[in-house]
Amino acid sequence: xxxxxxxxxxxxxxxxxxxxxxxxxxxxxxxxxxxxxxxxxxxxxxxxxxxxxxxxxxxxxxxxxxxxxxxxxxxxxxxxxxxxxxxxxxxxxxxxxxxxxxxxxxxxxxxxxxxxxxxxxxxxxxxxxxxxxxxxxxxxxxxxxxxxxxxxxxxxxxxxxxxxxxxxxxxxxxxxxxxxxxxxxxxxxxxxxxxxxxxxxxxxxxxxxxxxxxxxxxxxxxxxxxxxxxxxxxxxxxxxxxxxxxxxxxxxxxxxxxxxxxxxxxxxxxxxxxxxxxxxxxxxxxxxxxxxxxxxxxxxxxxxxxxxxxxxxxxxx
Amino acid sequence: xxxxxxxxxxxxxxxxxxxxxxxxxxxxxxxxxxxxxxxxxxxxxxxxxxxxxxxxxxxxxxxxxxxxxxxxxxxxxxxxxxxxxxxxxxxxxxxxxxxxxxxxxxxxxxxxxxxxxxxxxxxxxxxxxxxxxxxxxxxxxxxxxxxxxxxxxxxxxxxxxxxxxxxxxxxxxxxxxxxxxxxxxxxxxxxxxxxxxxxxxxxxxxxxxxxxxxxxxxxxxxxxxxxxxxxxxxxxxxxxxxxxxxxxxxxxxxxxxxxxxxxxxxxxxxxxxxxxxxxxxxxxxxxxxxxxxx
Numbered sequence: 001x002x003x004x005x006x007x008x009x010x011x012x013x014x015x016x017x018x019x020x021x022x023x024x025x026x027x028x029x030x031x032x033x034x035x036x037x038x039x040x041x042x043x044x045x046x047x048x049x050x051x052x053x054x055x056x057x058x059x060x061x062x063x064x065x066x067x068x069x070x071x072x073x074x075x076x077x078x079x080x081x082x083x084x085x086x087x088x089x090x091x092x093x094x095x096x097x098x099x100x101x102x103x104x105x106x107x108x109x110x111x112x113x114x115x116x117x118x119x120x121x122x123x124x125x126x127x128x129x130x131x132x133x134x135x136x137x138x139x140x141x142x143x144x145x146x147x148x149x150x151x152x153x154x155x156x157x158x159x160x161x162x163x164x165x166x167x168x169x170x171x172x173x174x175x176x177x178x179x180x181x182x183x184x185x186x187x188x189x190x191x192x193x194x195x196x197x198x199x200x201x202x203x204x205x206x207x208x209x210x211x212x213x214x215x216x217x218x219x220x221x222x223x224x225x226x227x228x229x230x231x232x233x234x235x236x237x238x239x240x241x242x243x244x245x246x247x248x249x250x251x252x253x254x255x256x257x258x259x260x261x262x263x264x265x266x267x268x269x270x271x272x273x274x275x276x277x278x279x280x281x282x283x284x285x286x287x288x289x290x291x292x293x294x295x296x297x298x299x300x301x302x303x304x305x306x307x308x309x310x311x312x313x314x315x316x317x
Numbered sequence: 318x319x320x321x322x323x324x325x326x327x328x329x330x331x332x333x334x335x336x337x338x339x340x341x342x343x344x345x346x347x348x349x350x351x352x353x354x355x356x357x358x359x360x361x362x363x364x365x366x367x368x369x370x371x372x373x374x375x376x377x378x379x380x381x382x383x384x385x386x387x388x389x390x391x392x393x394x395x396x397x398x399x400x401x402x403x404x405x406x407x408x409x410x411x412x413x414x415x416x417x418x419x420x421x422x423x424x425x426x427x428x429x430x431x432x433x434x435x436x437x438x439x440x441x442x443x444x445x446x447x448x449x450x451x452x453x454x455x456x457x458x459x460x461x462x463x464x465x466x467x468x469x470x471x472x473x474x475x476x477x478x479x480x481x482x483x484x485x486x487x488x489x490x491x492x493x494x495x496x497x498x499x500x501x502x503x504x505x506x507x508x509x510x511x512x513x514x515x516x517x518x519x520x521x522x523x524x525x526x527x528x529x530x531x532x533x534x535x536x537x538x539x540x541x542x543x544x545x546x547x548x549x550x551x552x553x554x555x556x557x558x559x560x561x562x563x564x565x566x567x568x569x570x571x572x573x574x575x576x577x578x579x580x581x582x583x584x585x586x587x588x589x590x591x592x593x594x595x596x597x598x599x600x601x602x603x604x605x606x607x608x609x610x611x
Contacts (some may be wrong), residue, residue, distance in 0.1 A: 027354075033410075073434070099418060136374070158362050162532075162551060162552070163560075164551075164552035164553075164556045164557050164558055164560050165552075165557060165560055166560055166561055166565060166569065168551075168552075168553060169550050169552065169557065169570060170578045171578070172530035172536070172537070172551065172578075172579075172580050173532070173550075173551040173552070174532040174536045174549075174551040175532075175536040175550070175580060177499075177501075177532040177533075178505060178531075178532050178534070178535070178536040178537050179536075179537070180507065181501055181502050181506070181532075181533060182505040182508050182509040182512065183509065183535055185502070185505065185506035185509045186506075186509045186512075186513065201489075201498065201529075202498070202501060202528070202529055202532045202551070205498055205499075205501060205502060206532075208502070208503050209505075209506070221495055222494055222495055222498070223489045223490075223491060223493075223494050223495060223498040223529070224489070224491055229491050232491065233491065246410070246412055246413055247491070247494040247495075248410050248494055248495065249494065249495070252456070253495075256493055257409070257495065257496065259496070259499060259559060274493035287425045306510070308507050309502045309503045309506050310467070310500040310503060310506070310507075312460075312500075312502075312503060313459075313460030313461075313463055313464050313496055313499070313500060313503065314407045314409040314460050314493075314496065314589050315404055315405065315406060315407055315460045315461045315464055316404070316405050316406070316407050317401065317403050317404040
């Protein structure tokens with residue numbers, strides 16, 4: 001199976017055996033129903049075992065799965081009346097970030113997210129979801145617009161990181177990210193950020209300064225990709241799995257460190273197995289957190305956001 | 318020049334002496350007496366070099382400074398009241414080898430962390446200043462750097478002093494993973510408050526400044542200065558060359574390159590830095606008081 005992940009292999013092997021036995025039975029007219037039932041039982045157990053103990057490095061692969069639902073998938077499943085808006089008014093329209101206005105349960109909100117491509121052509125057009133400065137600046141423009149019209153902001157985070165290119169540098173990649181961090185902190189509307197896939201470094205954080213930061217169960221969020229960390233720390237990018245374990249990048253780790261507020265469960269096997277169900281769970285979480293935030297005044301929202309980030313960090317003195 | 322005398326020898330064929338090269342120690346410069354410029358190779362007396370603010374007299378290369386040197390060069394009489402001098406890193410992730418590496422870095426640099434914060438005066442104007450030091454953990458930002466810088470910003474707001482940050486950094490501290498990343502948001506949010514309070518923030522870029530530092534407080538200055546030749550960017554040259562599959566020009570990401578591309582305000586020679594800072598602060602004063610807009 002082309003969509004399976006390495007750790008799912010025992011499952012697909014067993015599934016194959018069951019199918020073979022069924023076929024063989026029906027061809028030869030032999031009744032294997034007892035054996036098949038036993039194997040199905042074992043399959044269920046194995047499934048349980050594999051999917052409840054997904055390691056950090058396995059989650060890394062799951063978060064990058066090419067069939068994992070993207071920002072636009074979630075937008076179409078969760079929101080209504082989505083109108084996509086384009087451009088940063090300075091240089092161009094970066095397709096690695098999409099954004100616009102939509103309704104969540106009938107209430108207008110601004111929704112912005114990183115957008116990976118669905119196929120190679122799409123991926124090239126969208127720089128694999130890695131934004132240039134104009135992407136971050138488009139996002140900030142839409143956030144200011146939301147602030148003006150008192151619309152809550154929802155961001156969906158899914159990027160390996162900001163695009164590391166020469167033109168991105170020339171146009172101020174660092175400045176664009178920095179400004180988003182500073183100005184998002186000052187907005188007076190509720191901001192909810194959800195890491196839906198990979199939250200990679202500054203390019204992810206540039207959409208991540210929210211009152212609430214949530215993560216899908218199998219999403220990861222880290223300061224540098226495990227591959228990058230491995231090549232710097234151990235001069236060996238193939239030790240990415242090892243780095244993934246050491247760097248504490250899973251939703252559970254981040255909840256324990258109070259970096260995020262909530263984990264959104266995914267269907268067994270990951271979000272790509274049932275986009276509909278995942279969307280429903282995400283919508284529930286968004287609704288719940290937004291309802292809480294809507295009770296706060298603009299100043300309280302700002303203070304709440306400031307305090308959330310102000311307390312992050314561990315040190316001795 | 319000596320060099321000219323020796324060049325005459327080139328007329329003759331020379332047989333490289335393998336034995337000699339192996340046994341003879343590399344021409345080491347006695348430490349503390351002489352110094353070799355890493356850019357042009359010019360050898361000069363250390364004392365002369367220090368008098369010249371560690372700028373090469375031949376090629377004008379600005380050598381890297383540690384935080385102590387920077388402070389003594391910048392503040393009036395080098396007088397400095399340090400904040401949070403005892404703050405040190407924890408090991409929140411139990412990251413393999415982190416504690417040992419921190420100890421090593423402390424022994425090597427004499428610093429507790431990659432930034433020193435505090436206050437002093439420049440040309441008589443009181444300022445809050447944060448100075449990063451690349452000799453501690455390549456100036457990377459973990460929880461301590463984030464917290465100290467944030468407290469310094471909050472102090473600048475409270476005291477209504479101008480804020481000056483000298484940046485140099487390899488980026489975020491991987492060993493603190495997500496907590497390092499979040500320091501970018503923390504320091505930037507604090508700068509949002511400073512910005513809103515009308516306080517002046519001058520950011521000074523020194524060689525090298527990269528990654529999460531550039532993409533947070535470094536690029537948020539009301540005025541951004543850089544030392545000549547300082548290399549500053551978000552992604553490193555090697556990563557970019559791998560991505561775009563071509564060689565980048567030598568001047569890529571230098572202060573001069575960034576000036577040309579509109580990313581910084583001025584390139585300021587080290588000998589003019591203090592004066593420039595004082596002048597800029599002075600331009601923000603009315604009747605001797607540093608203005609706070611609003």
